[in-house]
Amino acid sequence: MAKELLEGNVAFAEAAVRFGLRAYFGYPITPQSEALEHLSKRMIEEGRVFLQAESELAAINMVYGAACTGVRVMTSTSGPGFSLMEEGFSYIAGSEVPAVIVNMMRGGPGLGNIQPSQGDYFLMTKSAGHGDFHPIVLAPASIQELIDMVGLAFELAEKYRTLVFIAGDGSLGQMMESAELPPMQDLPKERPAWAITGAKGRESKFITSLYLGAENLEAVNLRLQAKLAEIRENEIRWQEYETEDAELLLIAYGIVGRICISALREARNAGLKVGLLRPQTLWPLAEERMAELARQVRGILVAEMSAGQLLEDVQRAVAAKTSVHFYGRLGGVVPMADEIVDKLRELDEETH
Amino acid sequence: MATEIRIPEGMELVYEYPESLAKKDTHYCPGCTHGIVHRLIAEALDDLGVRERTIGIAPVGCSVLAYYYFNVDFVEAAHGRAPAMATGIKRVNPDKIVFTYQGDGDLAAIGTGEIIHAANRGELITTIFINNAIYGMTGGQMAPTTLPGMVTTSTPTGRNCALAGYPIRMSEILAQTEGAVYVTREATTDLASIRKTKKAIKRAFKVQVEGLGFSCVEVVSTCPTNWNLDPWEAMEWAKENMTEYFLLGTYKMTDEVKALKV
Missing domain, CATH: 3.40.50.970 (Thiamin diphosphate (ThDP)-binding fold, Pyr/PP domains)
Structure with missing residues (x-):
């Protein structure tokens, strides 16, 4: 086809x-x-x-x-x-x-x-x-x-x-x-x-x-x-992008996960070692992998078009092993890649 | 469990257990008419020879366990949704005979939308509607068909129509839909009405076998337990009161249906 x-x-x-x-x-x-x-x-x-x-x-x-x-x-x-x-x-x-x-x-x-x-x-x-x-x-x-x-x-x-x-x-x-x-x-x-x-x-x-x-x-x-x-x-499914050397981890799904790929590229160009975990199944969720990566990175940024719903599962999965930040837009507003990069910069500064 | 019948020598079997009825004791109260209507449906399915291709949809209410009592395939619906489930089943299995068995709360309150639209689409299904003017399973509360002034556990001083609205006449409403071809209101209040109900149920299934349209048989029934009457008094009460408000008779029968030999 x-x-x-x-x-x-x-x-x-x-x-x-x-x-x-x-x-x-x-x-x-x-x-x-x-x-x-x-x-x-x-x-x-x-x-x-x-x-x-x-x-x-x-x-x-x-x-x-x-x-x-x-x-x-x-x-x-x-x-x-x-x-x-x-x-x-x-x-x-x-x-x-x-x-x-x-x-x-x-x-x-x-x-x-x-x-x-x-x-x-x-x-x-x-x-x-x-x-x-x-x-x-x-x-x-x-x-x-x-x-x-x-x-x-x-x-x-x-x-x-x-x-x-x-x-x-x-x-x-x-x-x-x-x-x-x-x-x-x-x-x-x-x-x-x-x-x-x-x-x-x-x-x-x-x-x-x-x-x-x-x-x-x-x-x-x-x-x-x-x-x-x-x-x-x-049946847990997810995709990872540049997580091997990541110091900061983005977690996002669906269309926001895709926006985060652009954010990741922008952040890497700016010298931030960012990786992305994009869950392809929301239930069951790649919680163990999130916990593993939490031990590797300085901080996690969860991005969603909600007030923080996936966020609660990520917090539970990583069990305070690292700092978890959140960026969400509501009411139908779609987050832009540069807004996410700004948040990554804040996370980078706070966790240095 | 029903025991096997032995026919003594020289005698002939003239009446037997319908094959479409499971050989099980029911949980229904003494004097309840669900058992009668179950049997009439089973006899109709046997007569038409469709038992092996019939799928029933059980409701929520006293007859929620109807699937135990029929020797045909069944599914159990959510409260009021049997006509929607029946639609899904029949549309992908047009060769099956699909029927819903619903009480007054199920069909005339929570499931009003589903039954009207199924009828109006002319779904090739059959609905058997048991109207006993009360919620049996939940303990005798007001039904959409509870008569004015009738005492129930949620109308303790009698149904006040100014507050609780009026009993709804579903057969009259369903008969207005273009898709319905046979809508009749029968009763189980005496032998004559039971025999008539049997014929109506068989006709309703025949309508489906012939693919003519939606068919519905409303059966004015009794609930001795929640009416606080003995079974005989309940029959008499239904005859005197129920059939005054819910007039028996055929509300819709197209010429094609009329021409069916039943």
Whole structure:
């Protein structure tokens, strides 16, 4: 496949079609509606299921229903819609069915605005619904990575029978750059053995998240926790840039991680030995690697489009082994590379 | 557990356990009509020969464990969301017979949006709606269909419609949607109404088998436990009071549905 100029929302939508998306249920919300629009055409062309639901609440429950029958299914939304979907996330987690959700984050709280934000980090990694569970959260920093992560998201969702979130933001959804789409995959002919398909030639079965009796539900929870431990063991992903000799470490994800690559170059040109750790999974997070690097560097700067959400996890991970500073912009303001460099200079002076 | 039936010599089996019903004792209270409606659904699925391709969606409410009582595949929905889940299931599995089983709190309060839009889209699903005018599982609180003046644990002096609003008539509302082709309100208050309900449920599933549109059977039911009546009194009370406000009858039946042989 050749590279082509693609908008983020269209790119992930088309990638999903090519990775074997069988059904999409969604509700329009800026800044990701182009994905829904693209799929309204493409899914019908491919003879697959597209449905514009009456709300995000209905959309996620349609996803839940389709997921119970063992097909690749997804929805996409932004903050306010994501909040509405939390009920469904919890049921999907409790029922252990695979589903993929793209969240192109926008400024909040409330209606907020439609500018890019990373304010849903807590929501996605820690509180995606009632009860004890964590979805896998992937954080792409470019349209190519967004495309690739759609495929990864389906694989992980099916491997672990879990929810997978793709944490994008308004800028990633709206921007255009050149990227390569995957080739068209065939849809699987068979459904997985656990799927609800009608009791033909076998005992009838059901999928539920209801377990009466405290001991029963505790046993289910312990099994879920064991699965999460396995995910922690196997699925932590991150990228490092010039960390070998780094004395100062930047930590940032998504589009801010990408801005930090520019900041890193600028800072290196100015003689600062800066490295960057860019988490590609927000849950599970590269906490051990952060702790290792914390022993090597004089200080860490976490940069986010939030008031400091990833920051709390970094602080916990490095456990006061080094000084952790923060630079965040809020309300849809995107931090500039030179602002981050200024902060690195301050960190450099304070830790000399 | 139900025991196996031995037929004495010279006698003929004229009535048996439906294959679509699981051979299990239910948790329902004595006199509860969920058991009756479960059986009617099972008989309809057997009659139509669709058990092996049926997927049911259980609600939140007293019938939350319905998946234990049917010998068909099931999923358990969040409160009120069964029609959305059913939509997801049916759209990717158009060859399956998909039905939701919902109570009045589930369908007529928390899930009003989902049922109206599923009906309006003409989803090829069947909804069985149990209206007993009360929240059973949570302990007898007011339902959206609780009658004016009716005492519940959250309307201790009787439902005051000026404060709590009016009982909602869902069949009348659903019948207004273009996508619904068969909407009827039946009852389980005596043998005659039960037989009629059986026919309506079978027709509703037949509508789906033929792919005609959305079908819904509302069943005026009883809740002796939370109505504080014995089962017989509850039947009588439903007949005298429930069916006064919730008039029985077919609210929508297209010509195609009318032409079905049931």
